[in-house]
Amino acid sequence: MPVPVNILLTPLSALYGAVTSARLKLYSSGALAAQEIDAPVISVGNITTGGTGKTPLVAWLARRLSTAGERVCILTRGYGRAGSASRQVVVSDGVRLLADAREAGDEPRLLAEMLQGVAAVICHADRATAARWALKNLNSSVFILDDGFQHLALKRDLNLLTIDATNPWGGGKLLPRGRLREPLRGIKRADAVIITRANQTHDIEKIRAEAERLSGGRPALLSEVITVGLRPLFDGEKVSESNAESASLPQPVAAFCALGNPQAFFEHARDGGLSLAYTKSFTDHHVYTQDEIDAIVREAKAHGARSLLTTAKDAVKLRGLSFELPCYVLEIDVSFDDEGVLLELMNKAMTKASLK
Secondary structure: OOHHHHHHHHHHHHHHHHHHHHHHHHHHHHOOOEEEOOOOEEEEOOOOOOOOOOOHHHHHHHHHHHHHOOOOEEEOOOOOOOOOOOEEEEEEOOOEEEOOOOOOOHHHHHHHHHHOOOOOEEOOOOOHHHHHHHHHOOOOOEEEEEEOOOOOOOOOOOEEEEEOOOOOOHOOOOOOOOOEEHHHHHHOOOOEEEOHHHHHEEEHHHHHHHHHHHHHOEEEHHHHHHEEEEEEHHHHHHOOOOOHHHHHOOOOOEEEEEOOOHHHHHHHHHHOOOOEEEEOOOOOOOOOOOHHHHHHHHHHHHHHEEEEEEEEEHHOOOOOOOOOOEEEEEEEEEOOHHHHHHHHHHHHHHHHHHOO
Protein backbone atom coordinates (compact mmCIF):
# COMPACT_ATOMS: atom_id res chain seq x y z
CA MET A 1 0.00 0.00 0.00
CA PRO A 2 1.50 3.38 -1.01
CA VAL A 3 2.62 5.68 1.79
CA PRO A 4 0.32 8.76 1.98
CA VAL A 5 1.97 11.87 0.59
CA ASN A 6 1.27 13.81 3.80
CA ILE A 7 3.30 11.33 5.82
CA LEU A 8 6.24 11.74 3.46
CA LEU A 9 6.02 15.53 3.48
CA THR A 10 5.57 16.01 7.24
CA PRO A 11 9.27 15.61 8.17
CA LEU A 12 10.26 17.90 5.29
CA SER A 13 7.86 20.55 6.58
CA ALA A 14 9.32 20.14 10.07
CA LEU A 15 12.83 20.64 8.71
CA TYR A 16 11.75 23.66 6.68
CA GLY A 17 10.06 25.12 9.77
CA ALA A 18 13.17 24.65 11.91
CA VAL A 19 15.40 26.39 9.36
CA THR A 20 12.90 29.22 8.86
CA SER A 21 12.43 29.77 12.60
CA ALA A 22 16.19 29.80 13.18
CA ARG A 23 16.66 32.44 10.49
CA LEU A 24 13.87 34.62 11.90
CA LYS A 25 15.37 34.39 15.39
CA LEU A 26 18.78 35.46 14.10
CA TYR A 27 17.26 38.66 12.73
CA SER A 28 14.97 39.34 15.70
CA SER A 29 17.90 38.89 18.13
CA GLY A 30 20.19 41.15 16.13
CA ALA A 31 22.66 38.37 15.34
CA LEU A 32 21.90 39.14 11.70
CA ALA A 33 21.51 42.85 11.02
CA ALA A 34 19.12 44.31 8.48
CA GLN A 35 20.71 46.92 6.25
CA GLU A 36 19.33 50.45 6.14
CA ILE A 37 19.40 52.73 3.13
CA ASP A 38 19.03 56.47 2.90
CA ALA A 39 15.47 56.48 1.55
CA PRO A 40 12.03 55.19 2.57
CA VAL A 41 11.31 51.51 1.87
CA ILE A 42 7.82 50.07 1.54
CA SER A 43 7.62 46.27 1.44
CA VAL A 44 4.86 44.20 -0.15
CA GLY A 45 4.87 40.47 0.46
CA ASN A 46 2.93 37.41 1.49
CA ILE A 47 3.10 34.55 3.95
CA THR A 48 1.99 31.83 1.53
CA THR A 49 3.26 30.64 -1.83
CA GLY A 50 1.27 31.28 -4.97
CA GLY A 51 -0.30 34.44 -6.30
CA THR A 52 -1.82 36.66 -3.64
CA GLY A 53 -2.28 39.79 -5.73
CA LYS A 54 0.98 41.54 -4.86
CA THR A 55 1.69 42.93 -8.34
CA PRO A 56 -1.44 45.12 -8.65
CA LEU A 57 -0.78 46.47 -5.16
CA VAL A 58 2.86 47.28 -6.02
CA ALA A 59 1.67 49.14 -9.14
CA TRP A 60 -0.97 51.02 -7.13
CA LEU A 61 1.61 52.15 -4.57
CA ALA A 62 4.07 53.21 -7.28
CA ARG A 63 1.48 55.36 -9.03
CA ARG A 64 0.39 57.08 -5.81
CA LEU A 65 3.98 57.80 -4.79
CA SER A 66 4.86 59.10 -8.25
CA THR A 67 1.82 61.38 -8.24
CA ALA A 68 3.09 62.78 -4.93
CA GLY A 69 6.34 63.73 -6.66
CA GLU A 70 8.51 60.79 -5.57
CA ARG A 71 11.06 59.07 -7.81
CA VAL A 72 10.00 55.48 -7.33
CA CYS A 73 12.17 52.39 -7.74
CA ILE A 74 10.86 48.83 -7.40
CA LEU A 75 13.32 46.25 -6.06
CA THR A 76 12.66 42.61 -6.91
CA ARG A 77 14.53 39.33 -7.10
CA GLY A 78 13.20 38.56 -10.58
CA TYR A 79 12.06 34.98 -10.14
CA GLY A 80 12.55 32.75 -13.17
CA ARG A 81 14.86 35.11 -15.06
CA ALA A 82 17.83 33.90 -17.05
CA GLY A 83 21.24 34.04 -15.43
CA SER A 84 22.28 34.32 -11.81
CA ALA A 85 19.99 35.95 -9.24
CA SER A 86 23.07 37.79 -7.94
CA ARG A 87 23.43 39.63 -11.26
CA GLN A 88 21.75 43.03 -11.34
CA VAL A 89 19.32 43.67 -14.18
CA VAL A 90 17.88 47.15 -14.67
CA VAL A 91 14.53 46.33 -16.25
CA SER A 92 13.53 49.98 -16.49
CA ASP A 93 15.22 53.22 -15.49
CA GLY A 94 11.79 54.77 -15.06
CA VAL A 95 11.68 56.00 -18.66
CA ARG A 96 13.12 53.30 -20.91
CA LEU A 97 12.42 49.55 -20.97
CA LEU A 98 15.85 47.92 -20.83
CA ALA A 99 15.30 44.16 -20.38
CA ASP A 100 12.80 41.66 -21.74
CA ALA A 101 10.86 38.97 -19.85
CA ARG A 102 13.60 36.38 -20.40
CA GLU A 103 16.29 38.62 -18.89
CA ALA A 104 14.14 40.05 -16.12
CA GLY A 105 11.40 37.52 -15.36
CA ASP A 106 7.72 37.95 -16.18
CA GLU A 107 6.60 40.03 -13.18
CA PRO A 108 9.46 42.58 -13.30
CA ARG A 109 8.94 43.07 -17.04
CA LEU A 110 5.18 43.45 -16.49
CA LEU A 111 5.76 46.07 -13.77
CA ALA A 112 8.22 47.91 -16.01
CA GLU A 113 5.66 48.07 -18.82
CA MET A 114 2.75 49.02 -16.55
CA LEU A 115 4.81 51.73 -14.84
CA GLN A 116 6.83 53.13 -17.72
CA GLY A 117 7.33 56.80 -16.91
CA VAL A 118 6.28 56.14 -13.30
CA ALA A 119 8.86 53.84 -11.66
CA ALA A 120 12.20 52.18 -12.26
CA VAL A 121 12.45 48.39 -11.81
CA ILE A 122 15.63 46.58 -10.76
CA CYS A 123 16.21 42.83 -10.28
CA HIS A 124 18.85 41.73 -7.78
CA ALA A 125 18.97 39.11 -5.04
CA ASP A 126 20.72 41.72 -2.87
CA ARG A 127 18.10 44.43 -2.76
CA ALA A 128 20.19 46.75 -0.57
CA THR A 129 22.97 46.78 -3.17
CA ALA A 130 20.43 47.51 -5.90
CA ALA A 131 18.90 50.31 -3.84
CA ARG A 132 22.25 51.99 -3.29
CA TRP A 133 22.96 51.78 -7.02
CA ALA A 134 19.59 53.39 -7.75
CA LEU A 135 20.20 56.18 -5.24
CA LYS A 136 23.45 57.03 -7.00
CA ASN A 137 22.49 56.45 -10.63
CA LEU A 138 18.73 57.07 -10.80
CA ASN A 139 18.34 59.57 -7.97
CA SER A 140 15.52 57.40 -6.55
CA SER A 141 13.69 58.84 -3.53
CA VAL A 142 11.57 55.87 -2.40
CA PHE A 143 11.76 52.10 -2.84
CA ILE A 144 9.07 49.44 -3.08
CA LEU A 145 10.35 46.03 -2.05
CA ASP A 146 8.43 43.49 -4.14
CA ASP A 147 7.86 40.10 -2.46
CA GLY A 148 9.75 41.39 0.54
CA PHE A 149 8.02 40.02 3.64
CA GLN A 150 10.67 37.32 4.19
CA HIS A 151 13.54 39.47 2.85
CA LEU A 152 14.68 40.59 6.29
CA ALA A 153 18.10 41.77 5.13
CA LEU A 154 16.67 45.19 4.26
CA LYS A 155 14.96 47.48 6.76
CA ARG A 156 11.59 48.84 5.73
CA ASP A 157 9.46 51.75 6.90
CA LEU A 158 6.14 50.11 5.99
CA ASN A 159 5.54 46.37 5.91
CA LEU A 160 2.43 45.37 3.95
CA LEU A 161 1.28 41.75 3.90
CA THR A 162 -1.10 40.43 1.24
CA ILE A 163 -3.39 37.52 2.07
CA ASP A 164 -5.47 35.79 -0.61
CA ALA A 165 -9.05 35.48 0.64
CA THR A 166 -9.55 32.33 -1.44
CA ASN A 167 -6.77 30.51 0.48
CA PRO A 168 -5.74 32.78 3.35
CA TRP A 169 -3.77 30.46 5.64
CA GLY A 170 -2.05 28.12 3.17
CA GLY A 171 -3.75 25.02 4.56
CA GLY A 172 -2.22 25.75 7.97
CA LYS A 173 0.93 23.80 7.08
CA LEU A 174 4.44 24.87 6.17
CA LEU A 175 6.08 24.05 2.85
CA PRO A 176 6.16 21.56 1.26
CA ARG A 177 3.14 19.96 2.97
CA GLY A 178 1.20 23.21 2.87
CA ARG A 179 1.68 26.64 1.33
CA LEU A 180 2.96 28.60 4.32
CA ARG A 181 6.38 30.20 3.84
CA GLU A 182 6.67 30.72 7.59
CA PRO A 183 4.49 30.17 10.68
CA LEU A 184 1.38 32.33 10.94
CA ARG A 185 2.80 34.14 13.97
CA GLY A 186 4.99 35.99 11.47
CA ILE A 187 1.94 38.06 10.52
CA LYS A 188 2.72 40.18 13.60
CA ARG A 189 5.57 41.79 11.63
CA ALA A 190 3.05 43.40 9.27
CA ASP A 191 2.05 47.04 9.70
CA ALA A 192 -1.13 46.28 7.77
CA VAL A 193 -2.74 43.28 6.12
CA ILE A 194 -4.28 43.61 2.64
CA ILE A 195 -6.84 40.86 2.06
CA THR A 196 -6.99 40.40 -1.71
CA ARG A 197 -9.81 38.90 -3.81
CA ALA A 198 -12.23 39.79 -1.03
CA ASN A 199 -15.16 39.49 -3.43
CA GLN A 200 -14.42 35.82 -4.18
CA THR A 201 -15.36 34.39 -0.78
CA HIS A 202 -18.40 34.41 1.51
CA ASP A 203 -16.36 34.36 4.74
CA ILE A 204 -14.56 37.65 4.30
CA GLU A 205 -15.41 39.19 7.67
CA LYS A 206 -14.28 36.01 9.43
CA ILE A 207 -11.00 36.17 7.51
CA ARG A 208 -10.60 39.86 8.35
CA ALA A 209 -11.17 39.20 12.06
CA GLU A 210 -8.60 36.40 12.05
CA ALA A 211 -6.06 38.58 10.22
CA GLU A 212 -6.54 41.32 12.82
CA ARG A 213 -6.09 38.79 15.61
CA LEU A 214 -2.96 37.22 14.13
CA SER A 215 -1.40 40.61 13.41
CA GLY A 216 -1.99 41.90 16.92
CA GLY A 217 -4.67 44.40 15.92
CA ARG A 218 -3.09 45.86 12.80
CA PRO A 219 -5.40 47.30 10.12
CA ALA A 220 -6.84 44.66 7.79
CA LEU A 221 -8.06 46.17 4.51
CA LEU A 222 -10.22 44.44 1.95
CA SER A 223 -9.30 44.69 -1.72
CA GLU A 224 -10.52 43.23 -4.96
CA VAL A 225 -9.34 43.06 -8.54
CA ILE A 226 -11.24 45.19 -11.04
CA THR A 227 -11.15 44.97 -14.82
CA VAL A 228 -9.97 48.17 -16.48
CA GLY A 229 -9.81 46.93 -20.07
CA LEU A 230 -9.23 44.25 -22.65
CA ARG A 231 -6.74 44.56 -25.48
CA PRO A 232 -5.63 42.40 -28.36
CA LEU A 233 -2.35 40.62 -27.55
CA PHE A 234 -0.60 42.02 -30.61
CA ASP A 235 -2.26 45.43 -30.73
CA GLY A 236 -2.09 48.27 -28.22
CA GLU A 237 -5.63 49.43 -29.08
CA LYS A 238 -8.07 48.75 -26.24
CA VAL A 239 -11.18 46.68 -26.88
CA SER A 240 -12.94 47.91 -23.76
CA GLU A 241 -12.17 50.58 -21.19
CA SER A 242 -14.83 49.48 -18.72
CA ASN A 243 -16.15 46.00 -18.03
CA ALA A 244 -15.52 42.72 -19.78
CA GLU A 245 -19.28 42.39 -20.43
CA SER A 246 -19.20 45.10 -23.07
CA ALA A 247 -16.11 43.86 -24.83
CA SER A 248 -16.45 42.91 -28.48
CA LEU A 249 -14.13 39.92 -28.31
CA PRO A 250 -15.65 36.78 -29.86
CA GLN A 251 -17.25 34.45 -27.32
CA PRO A 252 -17.15 31.83 -25.92
CA VAL A 253 -13.55 32.20 -24.79
CA ALA A 254 -10.69 29.84 -23.91
CA ALA A 255 -8.69 31.24 -20.99
CA PHE A 256 -5.13 30.24 -20.16
CA CYS A 257 -2.50 31.45 -17.72
CA ALA A 258 0.60 30.60 -15.69
CA LEU A 259 -0.21 32.03 -12.27
CA GLY A 260 0.10 31.03 -8.65
CA ASN A 261 -3.71 31.09 -8.37
CA PRO A 262 -5.13 30.39 -11.83
CA GLN A 263 -8.66 29.73 -10.59
CA ALA A 264 -8.89 33.31 -9.32
CA PHE A 265 -8.22 34.56 -12.88
CA PHE A 266 -10.83 32.25 -14.39
CA GLU A 267 -13.39 33.23 -11.76
CA HIS A 268 -12.70 36.91 -12.31
CA ALA A 269 -13.28 36.50 -16.06
CA ARG A 270 -16.57 34.69 -15.45
CA ASP A 271 -17.68 37.34 -12.96
CA GLY A 272 -17.01 39.92 -15.69
CA GLY A 273 -19.56 38.24 -17.93
CA LEU A 274 -17.25 36.20 -20.15
CA SER A 275 -18.27 32.71 -21.17
CA LEU A 276 -15.33 30.33 -20.72
CA ALA A 277 -15.57 27.26 -22.92
CA TYR A 278 -12.14 25.94 -21.92
CA THR A 279 -9.44 26.75 -19.38
CA LYS A 280 -5.79 25.75 -19.17
CA SER A 281 -3.29 26.55 -16.44
CA PHE A 282 0.46 26.13 -16.19
CA THR A 283 2.81 26.43 -13.23
CA ASP A 284 3.59 29.95 -12.05
CA HIS A 285 6.14 31.79 -14.25
CA HIS A 286 5.94 29.12 -16.97
CA VAL A 287 7.64 30.04 -20.25
CA TYR A 288 5.48 29.08 -23.23
CA THR A 289 6.54 27.24 -26.37
CA GLN A 290 4.89 27.39 -29.77
CA ASP A 291 3.83 23.74 -29.41
CA GLU A 292 1.99 24.57 -26.18
CA ILE A 293 0.18 27.51 -27.79
CA ASP A 294 -0.78 25.31 -30.75
CA ALA A 295 -2.17 22.72 -28.32
CA ILE A 296 -4.18 25.39 -26.49
CA VAL A 297 -5.63 26.60 -29.79
CA ARG A 298 -6.58 23.03 -30.81
CA GLU A 299 -8.34 22.41 -27.49
CA ALA A 300 -10.01 25.80 -27.62
CA LYS A 301 -11.43 25.09 -31.08
CA ALA A 302 -12.53 21.61 -30.00
CA HIS A 303 -14.51 23.19 -27.14
CA GLY A 304 -16.12 25.75 -29.43
CA ALA A 305 -14.09 28.78 -28.30
CA ARG A 306 -13.84 31.65 -30.75
CA SER A 307 -11.02 33.55 -29.03
CA LEU A 308 -8.38 33.26 -26.31
CA LEU A 309 -7.96 35.19 -23.10
CA THR A 310 -4.85 35.54 -20.94
CA THR A 311 -3.30 37.83 -18.32
CA ALA A 312 -0.94 40.77 -18.67
CA LYS A 313 1.70 38.77 -16.80
CA ASP A 314 1.48 36.01 -19.41
CA ALA A 315 1.35 38.45 -22.31
CA VAL A 316 4.94 39.62 -21.77
CA LYS A 317 6.10 36.05 -22.53
CA LEU A 318 3.96 35.47 -25.62
CA ARG A 319 5.59 37.86 -28.07
CA GLY A 320 7.14 36.08 -31.00
CA LEU A 321 4.61 33.23 -30.85
CA SER A 322 1.80 32.81 -33.37
CA PHE A 323 -1.90 32.24 -32.69
CA GLU A 324 -4.58 30.81 -34.98
CA LEU A 325 -7.29 32.36 -32.80
CA PRO A 326 -7.46 36.01 -31.72
CA CYS A 327 -5.94 36.41 -28.25
CA TYR A 328 -6.89 39.12 -25.77
CA VAL A 329 -5.29 40.36 -22.57
CA LEU A 330 -7.33 41.16 -19.47
CA GLU A 331 -5.99 44.31 -17.81
CA ILE A 332 -6.70 44.81 -14.13
CA ASP A 333 -6.31 47.22 -11.24
CA VAL A 334 -7.05 46.97 -7.52
CA SER A 335 -9.57 48.75 -5.30
CA PHE A 336 -9.84 48.96 -1.50
CA ASP A 337 -12.68 49.19 0.97
CA ASP A 338 -10.85 52.03 2.76
CA GLU A 339 -8.16 53.56 0.55
CA GLY A 340 -7.68 56.38 3.04
CA VAL A 341 -6.21 54.05 5.67
CA LEU A 342 -3.55 52.83 3.24
CA LEU A 343 -2.71 56.36 2.11
CA GLU A 344 -2.34 57.44 5.74
CA LEU A 345 0.01 54.54 6.45
CA MET A 346 2.10 55.51 3.42
CA ASN A 347 2.27 59.15 4.48
CA LYS A 348 3.32 58.20 8.02
CA ALA A 349 6.02 55.89 6.67
CA MET A 350 7.38 58.60 4.38
CA THR A 351 7.40 61.12 7.24
CA LYS A 352 9.09 58.64 9.61
CA ALA A 353 11.77 57.91 7.04
CA SER A 354 12.49 61.61 6.50
CA LEU A 355 13.19 62.05 10.22
CA LYS A 356 15.79 59.26 10.37
